[in-house]
Amino acid sequence: MLDDAILIWKLRSGSKEAFRLIYEQYARDLLTLAASLLGCPAGAEDVVQDVFTQWVQAPGRFRRPGNLRAWLSTCVANRCRDLQRKDHSLRHTAVQSLEHRVNRQVDSPVRMVIQDEDIRRVSRALNTLPYEQRETLVLRVQGNLTFRQIARLQKVSPKTSQSRYHYGMDKLRCLLDEEVNA
Amino acid sequence: MKPSKQSVEKRIRGIQYDASPETHDKVIGSVLSAMTSCSQKHSGASALLGNLIMKSPVTKLAFAAVLVTAAIFGFQHVGSSSIAWADVVAQFNAVPYFSATVYIKEDVASDPKQMEVWMSRDRRTRIRIGTQVVFGNKGHVIKTFDFQQRQVAAPDPYAEQFMERLSRVEPFSLDAVIRVMFQGDMQDVTPLVNPDAVISQDMVVFDIDLPGTPEWVRIWALRESRLPVRFKIWDPRSGDGTDVVFEYANEQSDAFFDPNAFETQLQGRQNRSPVNMAYANLKDPGGKAMTPEDMFAQSGYHLPDIKQVGITPDGAVWIIADKGRNRMPDGRNVYGFSRLEDDLDREYVRVYASHVTLADQSQQVFVPAGYPFDQRIPGKLIVICEADDGRVRVEHELIGTVELTQWQQDQSWPDDTIRDPENTFRLSMAWKHCAQKRYDEAEKILVTIPGTPNESRMALERERVRLRMLFIQAAYAEAVAMGDGLMPAMKKEYQRWKGSSADPSLFTDYLTALACLGQVDRVKDLWQEIKATKPELSATLNRLAREHIAESTAYSFELCLRTMVPQMSQKAHLSIEQLDALFDIDIKHNEAFTHLGFWDWNPEFDQPEYKNWERHLADLSEYFQTHALPENMVLLERDKKEALKANQYKMPNIASHYVHNFDTHLKAYLKTYRYPESAGRVRIEAHIPEVILNHDLIYKPETPYHEMLRFLMDHFGLEVVEVNEPRTVWVAHYDGRALKDFKQVKAPVSPRVRDANGQLKAGVMSSSSSGGWDVSYLFQRFMRDQNSECKATGILIHDETGLAKIQEDTGMGPRLSRECPCWTGPDAPAIARKWFGDEFGITFTEETRTVTTYVIRDKAD
Structure with a gap:
């Protein structure tokens, strides 16, 4: 696989193949990230499309080879937050449409059902968290961003990001515990 | 109960969303279409194109390249608006050769990337970027070398782009430069004197304003000589830019631009310094040393x-x-x-x-x-x-x-010179004897060191040597008993301020001995205790010194683990999982351990062949759930042929039997029957067919290997019989001369070449060992090579040198040679005689003796 730095350089020179390679490498993770943040797959696809479109129109915006994943994740998070602010209805979007399109990685039907159910529970619980906490959790766990990177994106201190993560995590653990007990 | 944090994280990670292929196609199509329209929109808008071009760091370098190139070949086509600039152009034409150092900064905060360029008037180019030296001619890369790896490499993208841009500037003129850079849209770019930027009479400054972009280029030239000394490309929006600094001198030699000359030096053994390679054949115009080689040329020995x-x-x-x-x-x-x-x-x-x-x-x-x-x-x-x-x-x-x-x-050294007291040299020798397993010699010294470990550091060190000797001899219980008693003194020594970082290696023998006794929990507790112990620090140390010492101490712990962890794996047979838990590390993903092997894992085991073997062992284990294990051995042929590499012999959940992988030519196994004592004396009868095995031998752990081979023979209808027959034997004698340092003894023939059949030639190195080979090994290899076709007709050696005993008695160690030669082919005996004689004083007398030959043949009915 070509190094990100070379792909970016080729993209800046107008290589469509370079874009395809970058897209193939990162699109799934970005879709997952956006879907987790928005709880809405259609919205996630739009967000990812917007992020890539804006980037190819001005590829010079990104100039740190090696951090492309983090940078794209940040773009996705920013775009999701914009959408969230504009459209409050997204905050309570049902997750059914997301659930039936999750990528199944198990072969046994029984395990598939169990996994689907588990994903549904986690997605539902995530969606009930305040957006900042959900964003922190998702960026940390799915986006593999550091607290410093998340803090920069959220324009807060790294400590605040860490607190959001811990509050979110505690709440999520309680919610998942309640579901099991219920 | 609430799920754990790790479990929740795992479940969040488990959420994987993917769009349908149609959606992906739609998104890609839409983005590519936006890309196309964007580039079409900008093709007529020079401002944005300029911006896009100049935004790329590579392009900035390329722009520097063409400016640099244009400089040497003259800006003849520059407009005549500035007389001073024309003077600069004229001076450039007179310069035969120049070099430039290019620094490129990707944004205001980044460290600059450096590229050094040397170019001759006939456009031969040499670039040094990172660990690469790139050779080019007329803008084309000829060859690239990585001088650290000492091999040919793919050129760095920056250097490649730089060269590529140079190739497009033809003929060399500023017009050509501008056309290449701005695709014909912006030709009206002329350097103009910027009087505001001039701060002294001896310097003139030219500016180039790039239309449609706030970026600009500045050129500094000397007023007297008219030579430019610096270019700068600058983007005021982001603070990124490129600086080019010039040097002028007489042209370098042809060898400097010749990749073949460079490659010859790269392959030479004497140029180990990367500086020698990066600047090979470069001569400083002022006669200063550029490399360690230059320094050596000036100083000598x-x-x-x-x-x-x-x-x-x-x-x-x-x-x-x-x-x-x-x-x-x-x-x-x-x-x-x-x-x-x-x-x-x-x-x-x-x-x-x-x-x-x-x-x-x-x-x-x-x-x-x-x-x-x-x-x-x-x-x-x-x-x-x-x-x-x-x-x-x-x-x-x-x-x-x-x-x-x-x-x-009978005098000691002056007080203000050698710092160590003489007693420490006794300890040094005791450690040396210990390492060479001369325990009596070591003990003889140790008894001369007085004191108790709690009162004297020398005495503590004395006991540590003793502990090490017990440990090497696998007397783990005694080593632990001694370690228990030494712990208070070792802890005190660990804590004592010695002017540098604390050294946890004091404890390694004791801890490893504990692990060998199975006291893993105790090792864990003690390790935690040692890590938690704060070494004393001098009160006069400032914050930076304390930080440095803390860092060094952390590194000492890492070094300690690098010693202790493999030992605990090999000697105590702790598994990777146990070691990870014991030291709170992740061996498989820790770079400190990537070059090490463990009894149950090494990085190579992640290769598919090893994974196949592990799976195969699991399959065999499952097979034996429903089938009886053999009383002694059983040979099972595999259903399919697959690439297997065996890294262990235990089947999961079965302790009573092991598995041996037989997966190559039958004869290759048979010729090792009773090796090494049978070296040169195994004959495999010619009519025995070549069979490639694909078998597992299931055997009991205590089974000797030759019994396994006999079982294998039996399976294929073969047997081994011992016959006595006359053979040519060289009786080896030693003339008693002082032996060389084994490290200086090499194979008699070099370079290491093969014959037309791909076989190593007689006398070239077939194996080498940093630990050296002893006389037995050298003789065995000779006999084995002489019998490579398994006819048992080659020369045998009977060792009457007594060297093994002499070396043992004198404490010289058993090693004779760093390299072991190959002894196949008709020329081998003559070369061997000469080599053994010259290097070790070993001569041979030839006799015919009756010796036992192991004949492998069809089983008698």
Whole structure:
């Protein structure tokens, strides 16, 4: 696989193949990230499309080879937050449409059902968290961003990001515990 | 119960969303269409194109490249609006050669990337970027080398782009530069004098404003000589930019631009310094040294100037010499003298070496092998100075020797010189004897060191040597008992401020012995306790010093783990999982352990062949759930052929039997029957067919290997019989000469070449070992190679040299040679005779003797 730095350089020179390679490498993770943040797959696809479109129109915006994943994740998070602010209805979007399109990685039907159910529970619980906490959790766990990177994106201190993560995590653990007990 | 944080994280990670292929196609199509329309929109808008072009760091370098190139070939086509600029152009034309250093900064905060460019008037180019040297001609890359890896490499994208841009500037003129850079849209770019930027009369400054972008280019030139000395490309929006600094001189030699000349040097063994390679064949116009080789050419070697010499009552020879440092061509230094000899033919060991930088004074102590009990007084001392670059296979270059007949007998060294007390040399020798398993010799010294470990550091060290000796001899219970008693003193020593970081390696033998006794929990507790112990620090240390010491201590712990973890794996058979838990590490993903092997894992085991084997073992285990295990052995042929590499022999959940993988030619196994004692004496009858095995032998752990081979033979209808028959035997004798350092003994024929069939030629190196080969091994390899076709007709060697015993008795160690030659082919006997004679004083008398041959044949009915 070509190094990100070379792909970016080729993209800046107008290589469509370079874009395809970058897209193939990162699109799934970005879709997952956006879907987790928005709880809405259609919205996630739009967000990812917007992020890539804006980037190819001005590829010079990104100039740190090696951090492309983090940078794209940040773009996705920013775009999701914009959408969230504009459209409050997204905050309570049902997750059914997301659930039936999750990528199944198990072969046994029984395990598939169990996994689907588990994903549904986690997605539902995530969606009930305040957006900042959900964003922190998702960026940390799915986006593999550091607290410093998340803090920069959220324009807060790294400590605040860490607190959001811990509050979110505690709440999520309680919610998942309640579901099991219920 | 609430799920754990780790479990929740895992479940969040488990959420994987993917769009349908149609959606992906739609998104890609839409983005590509936006990309196309964007580029079409900008093709007529020079401003944005300029912006896009200049935004790329690579392009900035490329722009620097064409400016640089244009500089040397003259800006003849520049508009005539500025007379001063025309003068600069004229001066450029007179310059035969130049070099430039290009620094590119990707944004305001980034460190600049550096590229050095040398170019001749006929457009041969050499670039150094990172660890690469790139050779080009007329803008095309000819060859690229990585001087650190010492091999040909793919060119760095920056260098490649730089060259590519150069190739497009044809003919060389500013117009061509502009056309290349801006695709014909912006030709009206002329350097103009910027009077505001001029700060002195001897400098003139030109600016180029790039239309449609706030970026600009500035050129500084000397007013008197009219030569430009610096270019700068700058983006005021982000603070990124490129600086080009020029140097002018006479042209470098042809060899400097010749990739073949460079490659020859790269393959040479003498240029170990990367500086020598990066700047190979470069001559500084001012005559200054550019590389360690240049420095060496100026200084050469010299003998240190001996100021004082003495021998202590215990027999330690101390030497203090001025001008102690010798620089080697590879940039490293050697200090003082490397060896000492005397007229009593004693072997000396260097036990102390120090160098005072400012005074360039070397201080060294040598002790005879029998120290401190060999107190004979020599009549002459010979000190030897050698250039030792640390490579074991390379003979050290002799700088010179000094013979001494006068010294201060029974005197210790002056107070302000050698820092260690003489007792420490006793310990050094005890450690040395211990490492060479001469435990009696070590103990003989240790009993002379008085005191108790709690009161004396020397006494503690004495006990540590004893603990090590127990550990090496696998007397783990005794080692642990001793370690238990030493722990308070070791902890005290660990905590004591010694002027540097604390050393946890004090505890390694004790902890490893504990692990070998299965006391893993205790190891864990003690390790945690040691890590939690705060070493004492001097009150005068400032914050930076404390941070440095903390960092060094952390590194010491890492080094300690690098020693202890593999030992616990190999000796205590702790698994990777156990070791991870014990030391709170992740061995499989920790770079410190990537080069190490463990009994149950090494990085190579992640290869598919090993994974196949692990799965295969699991399959076999499952098979034996429903089938009886054999009473002794069973050979199972596999259903399918697949790539297997065996890294273990245990089947999961089965302890009573192991598995041996037989997966190559049957004869390859048979020829090892009873090796090494059967070397040269196995005959496989010619009619036995070639069979490639794909079998598992299930056997009991205590089964000897030759029994396994007999079982294999039996399976294929073969048997081994022992027959006595006359054979040509060389009886080996040793003439008693002093043997060379084994590291200096190499195979008789070099380079290492093969014949037309791909076989190694007689006399070339077939194997090498940093630990050296002993006489038995060298003879066995000769006999084995002589019998490579398994006819049992080659020459045998009967060892009557007595070398093994002589070496053991004298404590020289069993090693004779660093390399073992290949002895196949008709020329081998003659070469071998000469080599053994020249190198070791081993001669052979030829006899015919009756010896036992192992004949492998069809089983008799």
